[in-house]
Amino acid sequence: MTKPSLAVETLSICSGCEIAILDLHDALPGVLDAIDLKYIQVLMDFREPPKEGVTVGFVSGAVRNEEQVELLHKMRERSAVLVAFGACAAFGGIPGLANLHTKEEILKEVYIDTKSTVNPDGVIPHKVVPPMLPELHPLSDYVKVDYVLPGCPPPPKLIAELVTCLLEGREFKLEPKTVCDECPLTKEEKNVTHFYRWGTKRIDPERCVLEQGFQCMGPATQSGCEARCPTALAPCRGCFGPTEAVDDQAAKMIGAIGSITTKDFKESSPDQTAKEIPDIVGTYLRFTFATSTFKKAINMGTAKPKEAART
Amino acid sequence: MGKSFEPKIVAFACRWCSYAGADMAGTSRMQYPPNARIIRVNCSGRVDPIFVLRALKLKADGVLIAGCHPGDCHYLTGNYQTARRVALLKEYLKAMNLEPERLRLAYVSAAEGAKFAETMKSFVNEIKTLGPNPLSNGGQD
Ligand code: SF4
């Protein structure tokens, strides 16, 4: 029997996801024994996935330009099983926050307005580089995704687990639990009066950091990372995206904040709480803005930009 | 648009107070604009933030949450929780370029039929000044 084959395509990425694959370390030779790695640009000099197709295709990164739409469709056609690899591919990830601005605003900021830019003619790159889409999209806006491997980047242990499941023909599924469910810190207080910026106050290493007034996304985030951030006493940023039961991490967090804060207005008013949590989108939708309720800020401009190509 | 604009309002009303207040406004034949679809909830604290976001995403022009006065919640603290959620939701709406005034929290007791009618009137007027939800008009979907 021929070995199952794997191709890895990279779209709009930071490369962290590819490094996470290399980070399999000791498990990597085993994976390479069992799988025929056909295409991965960080390791091999091929320009596209093999024409004859592969058993499994990983796609990391989000879709931000027209070329990436084509690359994604090519991967879908050539992969029997397609995996959205990492937060960017699955939910748009951090680059999805760019959906707070229009494409025109972004290009102007980057190529004209930034202080370090010298561009007296105000030229926006338009030759050779593929045209940018009006907004950033997760893979599922264009193609059917068979499995989602969340995380920014996905933890190596989970990558190995997914590969094993695929090799053994088993379903890969994350348990319907939140990061809080796996978190070792002690939860007790439901009477938080104030919220603080991370690093501005001493923390108690035993207690839930959210209940100590820091923004931890544990209640709104799918488990699977073994609560690696709160275990290291850093707040969860939400990189595993929402659980199946939640469709907007910010809505879930806003609900949670209501539940854990003090139950009168004596020590803190609602407006005060809102002031203490200054960046709702950047805090609560850091990885999932492109798949949240609105997906992008509403464009108040006159022209309705044309829809991204969908086939 | 202009003068023919009749806002679509989704109103969540707590059964222990505001919903009864709305009933009272009705039975006492008080006049108030018919723009709201009133949804009865067991407590204003039952209004999950996602309800508000979905209503606006589905092009409601405004969302009203009406609950018991502070200190009077049947479940003691539901309305305090809601007040904090509403403050945060308004910030969320601002980031989406939606006017925060499209979401309003009001305290109306079961005895305050007139206040319910007043609240409806002033909310409908405010939304009329704001105009339609930008998702239904001009803004991209
Ligand atoms: S999910 Fe994280 S690690 Fe992977 S490409 Fe996106 S930003 Fe980089």
Ligand code: SF4
């Ligand atoms: S909110 Fe954060 S720190 Fe608290 S229990 Fe959940 S994951 Fe742990």
Ligand code: SF4
């Ligand atoms: S704790 Fe949260 S931010 Fe950290 S890896 Fe897990 S899901 Fe991602």
Ligand code: FES
């Ligand atoms: S019971 Fe009316 S607001 Fe809680």
